[in-house]
Amino acid sequence: MSLPALLVRLSLLAALCIALPAAAFDTIWRNGFDYPANRNSPLGTNLDGVVDYSTSYNFTDAMKQSRSWITADTSGAGVFDTDDRACLDLDENGYVRSLTPQTGNPGCSTPSYNAVSTLFFFGDFPGHYPSGRYIVTYEGQGDISYHFAAVRNAALSAPGRDVLDVNANAGGWMLRINAIAAGNHPRNIHVWMPGFDEHSGPSQLFHPDFLALIRRNKVLRFMDWMGTNNSSQQEYAGRPQLADVRWSEGNMPLEVMVELASRSDAHPWFTLPHRASDDYMTRFAQDVKRLLRPDLRVYVEYSNEVWNGQFSQGAYVEAQGDAAYGNQGSGFDRRLNWYGQRSAQLCDLWKSAFGAQAGRVVCVLGAQAANAYTLTQAADCPLWTAGRPCSAHGFSAAAIAPYFGGYLGHPNHAATVQTWTPTQLFAEINGGGLAGGPAGGSLTEVQGWITAHRAAAQQRSLQLVTYEGGQHLAGVLGNENNDAITSLFTGANRDARMGTAYTQHLNFWKSAGGGLFMHFTASSGYGKFGSWGAVEYLDQTGTPKHSALMQFIDDNPCWWADCED
Template structure:
């Protein structure tokens, strides 16, 4: 469909260009030529936005969450990734203990977008007299996480701002409302911005709308740009962008539409990235967005969300929509909420109520979205997820007999298009039962690395022996059959390597370093390539890697790239090469 659209658009552009040439050659038609030129510019601009690099891509990407320590750096304005305000005081203030954080956030005088309207004086009862925030916070031992050099700080209002940690103000180059700072990238402690005074004349003109932009990107930002060009380049070949972490889906407190995040918010790390920004990214990259509805969202919230997407998303794009994320994972509040709601509806003795309530809400969500899109409902791809490793549990979600007993059709028959599982492999290297064995491999690093990759491919070397690529293939076959039986697409909502310490192993520094080394090893390219080949062979459709950019830590090495300026890695190269060598293979792609 996309190729046909591009062909028609290309022919239209050629026709208009030819017509323009004729128009300019006819003096009697000057006004016509001007009007057509204006229209032609619009068409060419739209054509330039069409991304030919991902039009046949079989892979999508999960975007890492927005955080002050993230190396993803997706926005031109780095302040959007800043942490919440830290309340502080000066050592010279009465009763100030010189703490980094007085933890008085609940006393902050904030406007609707999170900007500080006033600060207490030293004589007031709160201990804090200033506020600070940090972003671009690095991790020791990992080079090139952030780019140093000159940055521009734009702001509105009256007051006094200071800079610290890796940043130093160039006072000679600074003017009111536009400061220039020098950032030392060799330091990993980030940029500190402190508001020392705000609205000193008590006129309501407090410091707000702080933006921090690389000096070379200031003109791009002022012309309306939103996203870091380096970030766009790294995600440009992916067919779809899953915004689960950008939306703060896990543990989300979103419920009412009026409480959603908006573009003017000071930072996107607290409530998530606004819908308008996510749609803008999808439009710019020409990638299908994948949205996750909050587990407490009202029907009105979902209908308004769908209506906004319908109005603003490029009509050439589809949209994937999923209810929450992993509503089977007890680490997430949404699973506990689903159990409570399900048992309230069907009985306290129903231990599987959380799965069936999730299935019901997924069905209701799908009907809301497709109803909102009306005659364009074919653009909406409704996703229903399953617990990949809990074979058999998916029937509770798909068929939802409790809801069926109320007179409804099975949940998957309410417009659901795709059945979603994970595509992770880990070889169980991080399981506590395997820790001593894996640690013994470190005595001979080269031989230990060979054993690790053998375990990842086929298993057989560890007491707790699971989650190899071979195991994954068997799971793919099982779930492919489940999808086929119900006429659904099989998609992978997340996937890739899952090598991370579990329980106490997370604090084993030797194993953490070994796991990071495995992720950086050239053989990871081969494992990723095999993973995608296996997925294609069993009839899977779009595969969403987890995630795009992220620093390796004891909590995992999830990023295909470790920092946004990194040019390549074994994992990222495998993703790019598979996209280049494999056009999407499923019907309608």
């Protein structure tokens, strides 16, 4: 490890207010990354959203991944959630200061709660998170109880330090605050997972099982960690903070993401909020430069999928385009042009913030895989007369999400697809034949998209990468409630033939001239809304998709210029 890299690590330790013995630096902080397994990797990954019901437990402190406060009425028959969250009396870090409803808060009316709860591991994955002894530490005083899979061990507990016995096979568990001492509310609450406590947990920070899963990935994309879709963040002062009660539900501090990248030898990929001011973008960049290991690059992208109408950023960007360009072109044209303009401004701000190190910043322009026009229009941005073409503002890459099989979840095909066997499904993926489906099937369809975008990117001196990719077997537009289709799709994602399809897909990507491929996603549970994870659970090994990804890394050292830098 170089001296500059070590100094950056130590400065981040100070920022995190963590005391770490020098002798423990490599063993605690590195977790097997001393000889980077991702140095020559051609793959990166997106990370699953940090929520309590995610199958990925990311931190040694489970409190950071807990559910937002739930107001409860424990009297009489009881009400699990009275939906009075707007009435809570919270301190500056989000801890509950009192159980007295703040009726003057916006949105607070007729509150009816007498307790506040939070949840841990409350997804449908019993037995797939660690059982054992959890330690809850906190300052202040109050009546705190534990429920469902967690039982307080009274003999081992003491004021400010509860020891819990947790049986993961029983599902998730709950922490509930039933009473709060006036002027001394429970705060700085930490929930240390088995094997960790208040002494070892802070320095470890990330759970070793999570680190082991991502260790072969060259780049980590933090879109879901940042809550980029539908984000309301605008000014830097309102960004998530390290001292916040939790980092879940899109409230991840910048410092945590940078530390994960630095510790795992991976280049971070940030997706800046669509409402972010110039000051937000600049200060974010300055902090990344200050904290990130100096031997790492940083990928930066304005928002996520602004072409996609299901996210609020699309309408926002189109409204900005309407204001900027008047009646020129269609509304969608104005959306794409202003997306290119704002992306260019973001790139200019980041390059300026990095100064002499501007070459470390990889500015990325996103586009819809099925529509190369979204790339050419945003890259050329003909409506922005003062700054066109946008691609000339320091961009290095154009990014698409070349998923295969998305059309199979559409209601138009439900009557046929719901009758299929897995063999019939894979026949369609590999060769086609579905009435109304693409000629040649799913893999052939996406190959056409890749070829078109590769040509458009090459004409603009951009490298073609993916921001997401993989299979897209998921019911949509109500079809997610078709149990037969859900069963078919989830089963297919566990099938060895899916691994073969992944290998074919990745091989074509490489042969077509694509660069970095970012899979979506590292881990997530499978169900009616999709089967996105390379693994479903952190305690899994050797799934078809994950094995195919790892084998592709082994067989295909990254092939583009400067890929090992």
